[in-house]
Amino acid sequence: MNHTPKPSAAIIGGGPAGLMAAEVLAMAGVQVDVYDAMPSVGRKFLLAGIGGLNITHSEEFSLFCSRYGEQQSDLQTCLDAFTPMQLCNWIHDLGVDTFVGSSGRVFPTEMKAAPLLRAWLHRLRSHGVRIHVRTRWLGWHAEGGLRMSGPEGEYRIHPQATVFALGGASWPKLGSDGSWKPLFEAQGVNVASLESANCGFEVHWSDYLRERYAGTPLKNIAMQVQGPDGQLHHKAGEALLSAHGLEGSLVYAFSRTIRHTIAQQGQATVWLDLLPNTSRDKILHELIRKRAGHSLPHVLKTKLGISGVKLALVHEHLGKVQTEDQATLADTLKALPITLTTPRPIAEAISTAGGVRFDNLNPHFMLKNQPGHFVAGEMLDWDAPTGGYLLTACLATGLAAGKGALQWIKQSAN
Numbered sequence: 001m002n003h004t005p006k007p008s009a010a011i012i013g014g015g016p017a018g019l020m021a022a023e024v025l026a027m028a029g030v031q032v033d034v035y036d037a038m039p040s041v042g043r044k045f046l047l048a049g050i051g052g053l054n055i056t057h058s059e060e061f062s063l064f065c066s067r068y069g070e071q072q073s074d075l076q077t078c079l080d081a082f083t084p085m086q087l088c089n090w091i092h093d094l095g096v097d098t099f100v101g102s103s104g105r106v107f108p109t110e111m112k113a114a115p116l117l118r119a120w121l122h123r124l125r126s127h128g129v130r131i132h133v134r135t136r137w138l139g140w141h142a143e144g145g146l147r148m149s150g151p152e153g154e155y156r157i158h159p160q161a162t163v164f165a166l167g168g169a170s171w172p173k174l175g176s177d178g179s180w181k182p183l184f185e186a187q188g189v190n191v192a193s194l195e196s197a198n199c200g201f202e203v204h205w206s207d208y209l210r211e212r213y214a215g216t217p218l219k220n221i222a223m224q225v226q227g228p229d230g231q232l233h234h235k236a237g238e239a240l241l242s243a244h245g246l247e248g249s250l251v252y253a254f255s256r257t258i259r260h261t262i263a264q265q266g267q268a269t270v271w272l273d274l275l276p277n278t279s280r281d282k283i284l285h286e287l288i289r290k291r292a293g294h295s296l297p298h299v300l301k302t303k304l305g306i307s308g309v310k311l312a313l314v315h316e317h318l319g320k321v322q323t324e325d326q327a328t329l330a331d332t333l334k335a336l337p338i339t340l341t342t343p344r345p346i347a348e349a350i351s352t353a354g355g356v357r358f359d360n361l362n363p364h365f366m367l368k369n370q371p372g373h374f375v376a377g378e379m380l381d382w383d384a385p386t387g388g389y390l391l392t393a394c395l396a397t398g399l400a401a402g403k404g405a406l407q408w409i410k411q412s413a414n
Helices: 016-025 043-048 062-064 068-080 084-093 116-125 181-186 207-213 249-253 255-265 280-288 297-304 306-325 326-334 391-414
Strands: 009-012 031-035 097-100 105-108 128-130 136-140 146-150 153-157 161-164 190-197 216-226 230-241 246-247 268-273 336-340 352-356 371-377
Touching: 009 016, 016 031, 016 116, 016 161, 016 391, 043 116, 062 068, 068 146, 068 391, 084 105, 084 391, 105 216, 116 128, 128 268, 136 246, 146 268, 161 391, 181 190, 207 306, 216 249, 216 255, 216 306, 246 249, 246 336, 249 255, 255 268, 280 297, 280 326, 306 326, 306 336, 371 391
Parallel strands: 009 031, 009 161, 031 128, 161 371
Antiparallel strands: 097 105, 136 146, 146 153, 190 352, 216 230, 216 268, 230 246, 268 336
């Protein structure tokens, strides 16, 4: 009896986007092979979960989608097809419970990525997915097929459809090193330059501030940023004073605006509100009524809670003479300017901007000039702040590319 062989698909890259594409195809009866250059898949995913895996965000959906900025229109269709609620239901189907944190972010109950990844890989393997680690994609062969290099040397594969999900260029030690970019460009694919997205920015701190407070968190603050278009953006949260400058979730939330401002103006200024829950009038009142015998640092600490790194930042900006001016001090506590000069290197970034431009793709995430080849995840030209937006879009584009590859395989069979 003759058996018709299963249709085949290759997934190049074993991160969330690639694994989601693999799931779509495998559950439709396609023989799926996942190739990853690292010794195991999902390494960046596991790293992201060390401090608590932020899966997605529970905010209102239209607001959620707006976090993708200029690329929202490019991503909207796949976000509509895999909403944050659907993502949570998908995770629940893997046997992993979730909860919504105080900030609206969604986490697994255990706060870890490993149990989710184990359950996911078990499901994939149960549907016949084969995973090949320590295997790197080297490009397209001139005579057709994909060039691969594994433990046994170089070889060629000829899948009926291929989904590329090789990530951006952040955390290259975990596999996403951007080495795919020249290979795509050599095929005429337009790729926007990869650059740091969710990253820290450099500040010219004094030696004292750097040596005394590097690594110190700035808690209970707010930040205001003015974009190149003049629009003001404001958000409360936390940041971290590093040896090089500023980083942390509050900085990442504005990273796109800061990057664009630096690109246009050479630097960007952010304003820190060190007392976001206290009005300027209240601050000025406490400074004016300073009791005899009490030093200014004592009043700032006991009446306003300003000490340590916050006080050091005030002194760094004002100096001793201006600090004694009560009105100037009150203004500074509510809007302390810090000049950011350049993003930190891409290898330090949580994620990257840039990648394969959407006008290279058809609506099913297939390369227009490479039929049967699809692109998903952080390889694409989009970025978003931390808060669950990155993982959601990676999974949503992986789902879309997987569906596109499945449709291509079915059409090719007819």
